[in-house]
Amino acid sequence: LAVARRPRAAAAAATAWLAGTAEFAWTRVASGPRTRAEVTTMALTSAVIPPLATWHWLRGTVQHLGVRPWKGLPDLVLFDRDGTLVHDFPYNGDPDWVRPVPGAKEALDRLRARGVQVGVVSNQSGVARGIITRAQVDACMERLAELLGPFDTLQICPHGPDDGCDCRKPAPGMVKAACAELGVDPARCVVIGDIGADVDAAAAAGAVGMLVPTPVTRKAEIDAADWALTTVTEAVDVVLDGSW
Ligand SMILES: [Mg+2]
Ligand SMILES: [Zn+2]
Incomplete structure (x- = not known):
């Protein structure tokens, strides 16, 4: 006064x-x-x-002005496979070459321990290109679960970029299908991947995308991402502290 x-x-x-x-x-x-x-x-x-x-x-x-609101835990976290959960060997069809990145198993186990469902959304255009077979893709996914533990949903797009399917990321089909399969609202789903197509698929489905770049990730994709973290471990830290 x-x-x-x-x-x-x-x-x-x-x-x-x-x-x-x-x-x-x-x-x-x-x-x-x-x-x-x-x-x-x-x-x-x-x-x-x-x-x-x-x-x-x-x-x-x-x-606390400007601090992101606490959102609790999401219901589902979907991971890109190649370049995110495992090292990327392009069009790999050999289970022996499924090699998890450091911290992937621990990150998944921390989510599972908190009751958060986990899944994989993976573009496998090697099938459409005739480089690998669908059976090889399935064998690699089985190996993935052996190494990293069980997934609540596995979504695979076998199509090529010119097939016009609605599942190949950045289209939202696989994220939507995973949410529908588990009865999850896409707004309560986080998608973690290493390229722009992963976070774009998340956004198109109404989910939250997080980028964990690798050396192949374009700078423009990193600049455009709402979330860019250094490792899968850090991304899961953000998910578990409720600030996603
Ligand atoms: Mg990838
Ligand atoms: Zn597809």
């Missing part, structure tokens, strides 16, 4: 403050021994406590 321009309002506020403080002090004096020292202590501390409490509240409020 501008005391100079609003003297009446200032006086009213001062009176209200005095009355409030007096009431607060009386409440605290009433329950204790009514010695002079006790009453003095109560009167002084009663004047000091409210501004301190207000300051504490105000500081907390200001500190």
Whole structure:
């Protein structure tokens, strides 16, 4: 309040403050021994406590401005396979070459331990290109589960970029299918991948995309991503702390 321009309002506020403080002090004096020292202590501390409490509240409020709201845990986290959960050997059809990246197993186990479902959404255009067979893709997925534990859903697109399917990322088909299979609202689903097509598929499905770039990821894709983390471990940290 501008005391100079609003003297009446200032006086009213001062009176209200005095009355409030007096009431607060009386409440605290009433329950204790009514010695002079006790009453003095109560009167002084009663004047000091409210501004301190207000300051504490105000500081907390200001500190948390701009902090992302806590969203709890998602219901489902979908992972790209090649370049995200395992090292990318293009068009790999050999289970022996399914090699998890460091921390992948632990990241998945932390999600499973918290009751978050996990799945894989994987473009496998090597099938459409005639480089690998669908059976080889399935054998590699089996090996993936052996190494990294069970997945609640596995989505594979065997088509090529010119087939016009609605499952090949960045199309949202596989993310939507995974959510539908598990009865999950896409808004409660996170998709973690290493290229723009992964996070674009997430966005198109109404899910949250997180990028964990590798050396092949384009800079423009990193700049465009809402979330860009260094490792799968860090991405899962963000998921589990509820700030996704
Ligand atoms: Mg990938
Ligand atoms: Zn497809």
